[in-house]
Amino acid sequence: MSIRMRKIYSCIILLFSIFHLQGQCLLVALADDLGSSSAEFKEIVSSSDGIATWEILRNAGSKYVKTNPKYLKTFNKLSPDVQALVAKFTDDGTRSTLTKFLDDCDDDFITMLNQQENLVYVKGMLAHKDQAFSVAEMEQIGELIDNTEANEKLSKWIIRSKKIDEFKTYTSLGRSLDQKIKLAITDKNSSLFKKLQDELGVDLSNYVVLTEVPLVTKNGFMKADIVLIRRSNDGFEDIEDVIIVENKLSQNTTFTPRQKEGFGAILNGQTQMKVKYDDKTKTLKSGQILTVSENKIYKIADHGADDISNITIEKIKTVK
Numbered sequence: 001m002s003i004r005m006r007k008i009y010s011c012i013i014l015l016f017s018i019f020h021l022q023g024q025c026l027l028v029a030l031a032d033d034l035g036s037s038s039a040e041f042k043e044i045v046s047s048s049d050g051i052a053t054w055e056i057l058r059n060a061g062s063k064y065v066k067t068n069p070k071y072l073k074t075f076n077k078l079s080p081d082v083q084a085l086v087a088k089f090t091d092d093g094t095r096s097t098l099t100k101f102l103d104d105c106d107d108d109f110i111t112m113l114n115q116q117e118n119l120v121y122v123k124g125m126l127a128h129k130d131q132a133f134s135v136a137e138m139e140q141i142g143e144l145i146d147n148t149e150a151n152e153k154l155s156k157w158i159i160r161s162k163k164i165d166e167f168k169t170y171t172s173l174g175r176s177l178d179q180k181i182k183l184a185i186t187d188k189n190s191s192l193f194k195k196l197q198d199e200l201g202v203d204l205s206n207y208v209v210l211t212e213v214p215l216v217t218k219n220g221f222m223k224a225d226i227v228l229i230r231r232s233n234d235g236f237e238d239i240e241d242v243i244i245v246e247n248k249l250s251q252n253t254t255f256t257p258r259q260k261e262g263f264g265a266i267l268n269g270q271t272q273m274k275v276k277y278d279d280k281t282k283t284l285k286s287g288q289i290l291t292v293s294e295n296k297i298y299k300i301a302d303h304g305a306d307d308i309s310n311i312t313i314e315k316i317k318t319v320k
Contacts (some may be wrong), residue, residue, distance in 0.1 A: 017214060033045075041069050049076070054072075056087050057075070059087075063091055064094050064098075065098050071099060077107075078105070079113075083115070085119075086098070086101060111153075112154070112257075114250075115257075124141040124158045127161035132190070137221075141158060177249055180308045181225075181308055186309055191309075192311070196245070206230050209227075210226070210229065210283055214276035215274065219261060220258050221258060221262075221276040222258040222262045225247045227244055228241075230241055243296045246299045246300070246316065247301075248300070249301070263316050273290045274289055298316060300312070
């Protein structure tokens with residue numbers, strides 16, 4: 001046998017020994033838990049899935065949840081990606097962070113957590129465990145915190161994070177940019193108003209500018225940052241044209257789940273949006289139907305700052 005082959009063989013033997021030893025340690029740990037736990041726990045870990053769940057929690061340092069049937073059943077309802085993250089919550093007893101989190105996990109909350117688009121928010125809950133975030137993720141989490149329609153439980157668990165001040169930095173920037181854009185667009189002599197007018201190819205002088213208009217979506221409603229409406233000139237109050245503009249801190253800031261539903265529906269051919277409740281100016285009434293075209297939805301974005309002289313304007317063509 002050549003020297004090279006002997007080295008490869010030795011590596012294989014070493015790896016086998018390590019995995020064998022790890023397996024033995026797991027078996028000893030499982031035997032200990034089986035010997036001191038209920039029959040219901042023993043039934044759960046009688047399956048390969050049950051053992052896998054126990055192992056995830058055990059490897060994350062769980063002391064209580066890993067042998068508690070009630071919490072194991074809840075934990076098992078979470079997707080593998082979510083399990084891998086939430087297992088990092090401290091679990092040192094009956095009132096641990098992990099038990100409190102799982103107590104919050106009703107079916108609706110679990111369904112929302114398991115959606116792949118919401119995984120970044122789950123990651124945000126564990127920010128205190130030294131998670132690394134991209135700028136786009138920080139912006140997305142910051143926008144959620146500032147969204148009054150956001151899931152209450154989700155916001156609560158993110159706000160407890162030690163990185164909340166960093167998230168709020170992006171929240172403040174986003175809010176500042178939003179206010180500057182809205183103020184500029186209501187001034188028909190501003191450079192931003194003229195830039196938007198040029199981009200749309202429409203004379204906006206006869207349009208009414210509305211802000212934070214609540215529009216019904218499949219699972220709730222979104223607040224359209226800016227809605228431009230033009231009424232007919234025939235003596236009636238019919239609305240002839242509607243343009244929706246969404247403000248984002250940067251090109252990479254993603255849409256919220258409700259925005260994805262709303263803009264996604266328009267992109268898929270839906271032509272009507274219902275007003276959830278009266279807007280702030282009472283111009284639009286609860287239940288009023290707006291006709292919206294996929295060619296009349298736009299996004300204004302900065303580059304991670306709140307400088308409206310540096311914004312881009314483009315049609316919304318996808319919500320992914």
